[in-house]
Amino acid sequence: MSTETSSAPDFPVSHLTTDPTATAAGLLADVETQSVAGLTVVVLDTPTLGDRSYLVHDGNVAFVVDPQRDLDRVLAVLEREQVRLTHVLETHIHNDYLTGGLALAERTGAAYLVNAEDDVSYERTPVRDGEVVSVGDRMRVTALATPGHTYTHLSYALAAVPEGGGAPQQLGVFTGGSLLFGATGRPDLLGPDHTDALVRHQHASAQRLADVLPDDAQVFPTHGFGSFCSATQSDATASTIGDERRSNPVLTQDEETYVRELLDGLGAYPTYYAHMGPGNAAGPGEPDLSTPDLAEASELRRRIEAGEWVVDLRNRTAFAAGHAAGTLNFGLDGGFATYLGWLIPWGTPLTLLGETPEQVAEAQRELVRIGIDRPAAQATGGPDDWADDTLRTYPSATFADLAQVRHHREVVVLDVRRAEEHAEGHIDGALNIPLHEVWDRRHEVPSGELWVHCAGGYRASVAASIIDAAGHTVVAVDDSFDQAAAAGLPVS
Numbered sequence: 001m002s003t004e005t006s007s008a009p010d011f012p013v014s015h016l017t018t019d020p021t022a023t024a025a026g027l028l029a030d031v032e033t034q035s036v037a038g039l040t041v042v043v044l045d046t047p048t049l050g051d052r053s054y055l056v057h058d059g060n061v062a063f064v065v066d067p068q069r070d071l072d073r074v075l076a077v078l079e080r081e082q083v084r085l086t087h088v089l090e091t092h093i094h095n096d097y098l099t100g101g102l103a104l105a106e107r108t109g110a111a112y113l114v115n116a117e118d119d120v121s122y123e124r125t126p127v128r129d130g131e132v133v134s135v136g137d138r139m140r141v142t143a144l145a146t147p148g149h150t151y152t153h154l155s156y157a158l159a160a161v162p163e164g165g166g167a168p169q170q171l172g173v174f175t176g177g178s179l180l181f182g183a184t185g186r187p188d189l190l191g192p193d194h195t196d197a198l199v200r201h202q203h204a205s206a207q208r209l210a211d212v213l214p215d216d217a218q219v220f221p222t223h224g225f226g227s228f229c230s231a232t233q234s235d236a237t238a239s240t241i242g243d244e245r246r247s248n249p250v251l252t253q254d255e256e257t258y259v260r261e262l263l264d265g266l267g268a269y270p271t272y273y274a275h276m277g278p279g280n281a282a283g284p285g286e287p288d289l290s291t292p293d294l295a296e297a298s299e300l301r302r303r304i305e306a307g308e309w310v311v312d313l314r315n316r317t318a319f320a321a322g323h324a325a326g327t328l329n330f331g332l333d334g335g336f337a338t339y340l341g342w343l344i345p346w347g348t349p350l351t352l353l354g355e356t357p358e359q360v361a362e363a364q365r366e367l368v369r370i371g372i373d374r375p376a377a378q379a380t381g382g383p384d385d386w387a388d389d390t391l392r393t394y395p396s397a398t399f400a401d402l403a404q405v406r407h408h409r410e411v412v413v414l415d416v417r418r419a420e421e422h423a424e425g426h427i428d429g430a431l432n433i434p435l436h437e438v439w440d441r442r443h444e445v446p447s448g449e450l451w452v453h454c455a456g457g458y459r460a461s462v463a464a465s466i467i468d469a470a471g472h473t474v475v476a477v478d479d480s481f482d483q484a485a486a487a488g489l490p491v492s
Helices: 072-081 101-108 192-212 241-247 255-265 273-282 297-305 316-321 336-343 357-368 399-405 419-424 458-469
Strands: 031-036 039-046 051-057 061-065 084-089 111-115 125-127 132-135 139-145 154-160 169-176 218-221 309-312 350-354 377-380 412-415 449-453 473-477
Touching: 039 072, 051 072, 051 218, 061 072, 061 132, 061 139, 072 084, 072 101, 084 101, 084 132, 101 111, 139 192, 154 192, 192 241, 192 255, 218 241, 297 309, 297 350, 297 377, 316 458, 336 357, 336 458, 350 357, 357 377, 399 449, 399 473, 449 458, 458 473
Parallel strands: 061 084, 084 111, 111 125, 169 218, 309 350, 350 377, 412 449, 449 473
Antiparallel strands: 031 039, 039 051, 051 061, 132 139, 139 154, 154 169
16 A cells, blocks of 8 residues: 655644543543454443544554544553554544544554545545455455545455464444444535435445445444434444344435435534544644643633633532532533533633542543643632632522422523424423523523523533523523423423
8 A cells, every 4th residue: 555645734733741640540441342253352432422442453463443532542552452553544534523543643653544535634544445454464454435424434344364364254344434323424514515415325335334244244333322423323332234234224224215314313413523524634633631720710700701711510510509600510420522612612712620630631631532622721629719709509400399480480491402302392481592502692591580401401501500600590400301291390
């Protein structure tokens, strides 16, 4: 295979500075290992983004597929397994996170395989449909063109060469954003002008994978574990081509039915996705995970008054009980990076408040994955340390509390679930402003006593903090929406 050289990356490349709180145990916390025909497949899960990366080795050499940007996790696996990385493979130019592939390849000297058709600004090893890559003596990886999530999407079929020789045995396929567990990657991320063509490519690509691979070949997708890159979600944690052939709509439905039902089911996706494709084409560098500068209470107040974001990382119960005025609550116990990246005006300076240095470091790690590289400042402790004036509070409540209150006085019910969730069932008279629209529409929120709810409490807490910072009287409903009707609220 040839190497194609292009201009140097214009995406900012930061020097590697490590997370001071990281430990080997912490880096390996979301790592699972399985054996497949004498090869080892290590799954590196990123549950907060709904993605998986993979490291595969034969005991001596390894390749990695779709690594996240905090590449110290991969380095920790390489050290634990005592293997040498020779290849890094990208299935596509990702839309939901910045890749660690280029930085990992540069750090280790591995070949960086990216589709030859992708327009990128860095040196890579171009790979094309049908090319077979030998990784060590036992692993053979075949690139398969599977457009649909993007036009240049590749899947990688893995075969093992028997130790005694003979024909390679097909073991599995790394499908990126193509064939997922019970679903496919969404086809609308490149814009409406391309959606119809891509969804039809997606159907054809899934058929191709089912045709060329045996039923017992394992499916190893990158997306589909909560990622908004997936068209729908599945609870499955493992699958095979045969499983998907029997249950996945893309393989059980004709093209027109699949296209219609998939497009009808698509909802909104995070706005920060618009920055991920260009960033990945430019070539992200290694992230700087060192501790940001410390901000005292007076500095935090100055930043808030200047329109910067000061984000409290504590859980929603603690935040409601007391917080510095003007701070926003994106707890680490929910979809922190997804929702913060979705709501924050891109480029707004960001300060992180955590109870411990570990919380701040965890937030930094999540944020570099979506291109928010260096917080402006940080502080640890509690709200008494962060406020130079009286703390603000607001109540937390249940749907039963809401039902009781509505017997006695008029309140505004604000539903911050997505529009499709609201359409499926909502409290009569509730105002629906999806969470991802709350920041831009916060001035539309009516006056009066606002009871904010979502499906489980996390999104309501984010919205409540925004509305509270705008000076409204707010109550955060921390309850499952399944309890609304049972509490006597009119739901239709």
